[in-house]
Amino acid sequence: MLGMTALPHLGGFYGGYITRKEVKNWYPTLQKPSWRPPNAAFPVVWTCLYTGMGYGSYLVWKELGGFTEDAVALIEIMLLTGTVGATMVSWYSISRTATLLMAPYLSWLCLATSLNYCIWRDNPRGKRRVGHLFCVLRIICTFS
Known part of the structure; x- marks a missing residue:
C-alpha cells in the first residue's frame, strides 16, 4: 500500500x-x-x-485481487516490448537508422513475449509460478 x-x-x-x-x-x-x-x-x-x-x-x-504471481513476468515483458516499440516510433522522425537498429531487439522481445505467454497459457497454475517465468525471461534476455 x-x-x-x-x-x-x-x-x-x-x-x-x-x-x-x-x-x-x-x-x-x-x-x-x-x-x-x-x-x-x-x-x-x-x-x-x-x-x-x-x-x-x-x-x-x-x-481486483492484485497481481497473480503467475502473470508478473508476462506483464513485465509486455510492458518492456511496448516501451521499446514506443521508443522506436518516437525516434523515427529523428533518425531512421537509430530506429532500425532497435528492430532486432523488438523482434527478439516479441519472440520472448510470445514464449512467456504460451508458457503461461499452456501450463497449470501450479507449474507456471513467477519463478519459472522470470527464469525463462532472464535466460532469453541474457542471450539477447
Whole structure:
C-alpha cells in the first residue's frame, strides 16, 4: 500500500527537478490571472493529489485481487516490448537508422513475449509460478 501510494510522488519530484530552473527564472515573468493560487499552494495541492491517486490505485488493485504471481513476468515483458516499440516510433522522425537498429531487439522481445505467454497459457497454475517465468525471461534476455 505504501509503495503504490508513494509512487506518483516520484513523478512529481522528477518533474520538479527537471523544471526547477525554468520555474524560478521563466515563471515569474509571465502574466498570471488574479485568481491564481499563491505559490505555496502548489506543492500542498500536488502532494494531496498524488497521494490520492496512489492510494486510489492501490484500492483498485486490491479490489481486483492484485497481481497473480503467475502473470508478473508476462506483464513485465509486455510492458518492456511496448516501451521499446514506443521508443522506436518516437525516434523515427529523428533518425531512421537509430530506429532500425532497435528492430532486432523488438523482434527478439516479441519472440520472448510470445514464449512467456504460451508458457503461461499452456501450463497449470501450479507449474507456471513467477519463478519459472522470470527464469525463462532472464535466460532469453541474457542471450539477447
